[in-house]
Amino acid sequence: MRIKCVLFDIDDTLYDASLQMNMARLNAVKAMIEAGLPVDIETAYGTLRKIVDEYGPYYNKHFDKLLERLGLKWNPRIIAAGVIAYRETSAAYLKPYPDTVPVLLKLRESGYLLGAISEGKSVKQWQKLIQLGIQHLFHKVVISEEINEEKVTPKLFEKILSELNVSPEETLFVGNQPNMDILCANQLNIISVRIRKGAFMTEEPTDPRMVPKFEISKLSDLLEILKKLQS
């Protein structure tokens, strides 16, 4: 067998992180409006999006900033209503795609080594894997924080390849961001598979190095690709 290892990005590859985040933000602003925020949903949602873009996802005062940006007085009751709605919605949408678990199981049972690789904070990404119920399905997990990086880089791929003791040519990677993780995989000669899901679904590669070797619209399409590659 030529391919020994399949690596997966987490967000938008194994579950719908974009839908989760959008719904959480929408329900947060709705709850804040119900608790007395005197603006319409579009204004609140649009302003919140800009704040998240500006301050990044790990800033912990998005809702405080929203009130400030709307010219309103700080109101802990309204902020608390937003925090609760955001958390509850995030928890409700933290579910794997319907084919995630069957595909991971099938691959493990076929003898593949499975790895998860992702940008972000390690504890947060592990929380996701545990709450998605898929933490036991991976032989290795490496998150960018562990190598002091914020984003996915070739170094991150090299780390997990070395931990799994496989070469790039024996490895297939599935991710959703052409300009980031697909690019890195290509640079290392890892067989890249782009899954068209989430926020980057319609983004086209702006550089030939970002063009994936394969493209799929759902994870289960991976099984056909592996069958072809191994024959």
Place this chain on the structure above:
Amino acid sequence: MRIKCVLFDIDDTLYDASLQMNMARLNAVKAMIEAGLPVDIETAYGTLRKIVDEYGPYYNKHFDKLLERLGLKWNPRIIAAGVIAYRETSAAYLKPYPDTVPVLLKLRESGYLLGAISEGKSVKQWQKLIQLGIQHLFHKVVISEEINEEKVTPKLFEKILSELNVSPEETLFVGNQPNMDILCANQLNIISVRIRKGAFMTEEPTDPRMVPKFEISKLSDLLEILKKLQS
């Protein structure tokens, strides 16, 4: 009617915050042990307690510190397991005492002004009131952060009395900490009621100024006290 207003402390007065915290810590260390933390429950729980005492409740790296203190390597998988168990247990135990809602409703319907007053962060305390389902039952809520204090002080009482437009003599306060909120209420000539619940249940006043005017073992005992005071 002589008494017009009843003020309540939140933690351990309206719900069992001590039980919630102890169970959350216990379940967190159990989950961390199941995820691979190589110590017994007593060691992990005892060490975690010391860390919380040392770094305070708002420090957000208690579990990272626990691994460090136990001489172990940082492990995001184990920490994530602890965080999830802590949050889920906290949510499950965030329930009012059985008599909290009936007593608050009865007092409102009898025409009393109701206030909540507490040490802590405003957004966190409002989250509790909302998730306890009792936020609509109070006419005013004042949390120490709003006056830039960490603890309950006479200033906090003065602020809520002024917002509710009542005098100390017309006000009854129910709290569980003799050396803190009962002391402040007494200093201002607010009628103090100590509820024997939670972590301070067995603590005895060390100073005559901490002795409450009344003592109760459950919130519903308040109705008898008010009846006596008003007759």
